[in-house]
Amino acid sequence: RSTMEEPSGTHTKRKVVAVVGGGLVGSLNACYFAQRGFNVEVFETREDIRQAKIVRGRSINLALSHRGRQALKHVGMEEKIVSQGIPMHARMIHSLSGKQSPIPYGKKGQYILSVDRANLNKELLTEAEKYPNAKLNFDHKLQDWSPETGLMTFARSDGSTEHIEADLIVGCDGAFSAIRKQFLRRSRFNYSQTYIPHGYMELTMPPIDGEFAMKPNYLHIWPRNTFMMIALPNLDKTFTCTLFMPFEEFEKITMTSSASHFYYFRLPAQAMVSVKCSPYHIGDKCVLMGDAAHAVVPFYGQGMNAGFEDCIVFDEILNQFDEDLSAALPEYTRVRVPDDHAIADLAMYNYIEMRAHVNSKWFLFRKHVDNI
Numbered sequence: 001r002s003t004m005e006e007p008s009g010t011h012t013k014r015k016v017v018a019v020v021g022g023g024l025v026g027s028l029n030a031c032y033f034a035q036r037g038f039n040v041e042v043f044e045t046r047e048d049i050r051q052a053k054i055v056r057g058r059s060i061n062l063a064l065s066h067r068g069r070q071a072l073k074h075v076g077m078e079e080k081i082v083s084q085g086i087p088m089h090a091r092m093i094h095s096l097s098g099k100q101s102p103i104p105y106g107k108k109g110q111y112i113l114s115v116d117r118a119n120l121n122k123e124l125l126t127e128a129e130k131y132p133n134a135k136l137n138f139d140h141k142l143q144d145w146s147p148e149t150g151l152m153t154f155a156r157s158d159g160s161t162e163h164i165e166a167d168l169i170v171g172c173d174g175a176f177s178a179i180r181k182q183f184l185r186r187s188r189f190n191y192s193q194t195y196i197p198h199g200y201m202e203l204t205m206p207p208i209d210g211e212f213a214m215k216p217n218y219l220h221i222w223p224r225n226t227f228m229m230i231a232l233p234n235l236d237k238t239f240t241c242t243l244f245m246p247f248e249e250f251e252k253i254t255m256t257s258s259a260s261h262f263y264y265f266r267l268p269a270q271a272m273v274s275v276k277c278s279p280y281h282i283g284d285k286c287v288l289m290g291d292a293a294h295a296v297v298p299f300y301g302q303g304m305n306a307g308f309e310d311c312i313v314f315d316e317i318l319n320q321f322d323e324d325l326s327a328a329l330p331e332y333t334r335v336r337v338p339d340d341h342a343i344a345d346l347a348m349y350n351y352i353e354m355r356a357h358v359n360s361k362w363f364l365f366r367k368h369v370d371n372i
């Protein structure tokens with residue numbers, strides 16, 4: 001089938017933009033493209049998470065910071081999302097002895113927010129759907145696409161396939177992007193991926209007597225050098241704890257070991273990958289954003305935030321080049337690659353900082369003195 005039909009009598013045909021992936025970055029991006037009047041179609045492999053009983057994602061909650069908020073603000077979503085988040089003013093370091101020491105994130109009054117991933121995704125999908133020129137297509141798994149024609153092939157769960165064409169394809173299909181596969185076949189495409197030796201597992205800390213079990217306005221950290229746990233608060237007064245530990249340590253924990261007295265490990269530990277690539281575009285046809293362009297390890301809390309920032313950066317470039325895609329796409333690569341690679345490096349550095357350096361007295365002292 002062809003994509004959205006133009007209303008009869010329209011003189012200038014609006015460009016058709018296919019956003020592949022309706023996760024956090026794809027759904028926000030749909031709002032951006034729709035706001036400028038493009039005809040937007042989102043293709044998401046999963047069913048509509050607003051109707052699903054179980055929503056699987058990469059984490060239950062995540063930290064929203066300034067750059068993510070700026071991007072939400074641009075499509076009028078900042079207030080709504082912030083009102084559903086829990087401010088975290090500082091990290092709270094839990095020492096082995098049980099002592100708790102806060103390390104502020106910024107100046108007085110500055111904070112990051114703990115937000116529910118599934119809820120954020122749902123809100124963004126609902127927002128995208130409000131635009132009459134945006135359409136959400138669930139149960140559409142991208143199989144392949146042609147950089148020459150922009151023709152995409154989608155698999156449906158009933159076994160059928162659909163072929164759809166677009167003027168611009170925006171790959172927001174995450175760390176294991178199917179869109180990116182075409183990039184890998186091309187000359188002079190740089191690509192690297194690194195799995196770190198740690199895995200992660202999420203655990204829930206329930207409320208005690210109906211109240212948060214710990215102080216809520218902090219990102220709690222138990223740094224233990226080789227491994228660590230963090231906890232972010234949820235609106236239902238639970239904390240989602242994430243245990244980061246080398247896979248070989250996870251494998252030692254069996255149901256007969258002492259850990260099973262405390263935790264019931266239902267799911268296996270998840271892997272964490274860092275992906276760097278360049279360029280982010282092919283001609284005037286396709287551009288990668290979010291984790292599809294730059295999956296980072298989660299220790300800097302900036303993966304989604306950087307992906308949200310991609311949307312605002314691309315939007316500004318479209319303004320600058322009067323929506324000329326053949327100029328805007330290379331400019332986006334030129335501007336964005338160095339910044340995203342820097343975030344990836346910082347996240348990798350914080351992988352050590354969070355579980356080890358925050359333990360040192362020197363670090364605690366420096367954080368207080370520098371107020372960072």
Ligand code: FAD
Pocket residue numbers: 020021022023024025026043044045046058059061062063064140141142143172173174175176177178200242289290291292296298301302303304305306307
């Ligand atoms: P995704 O969220 O992965 O979404 C991709 C979407 O594409 C999915 O909906 C998927 O179903 C769909 N899709 C995939 N393949 C196809 C296909 N072939 N066809 C159609 N659709 C497809 N970031 C932060 O900023 N702050 C944090 O605190 C934070 N914490 C994190 C904690 C953990 C444990 C992890 C793993 C990550 C964390 N992140 C955090 C990073 C954040 O999760 C990602 O950066 C963010 O999810 C990227 O959004 P995305 O839309 O690019 O990709």
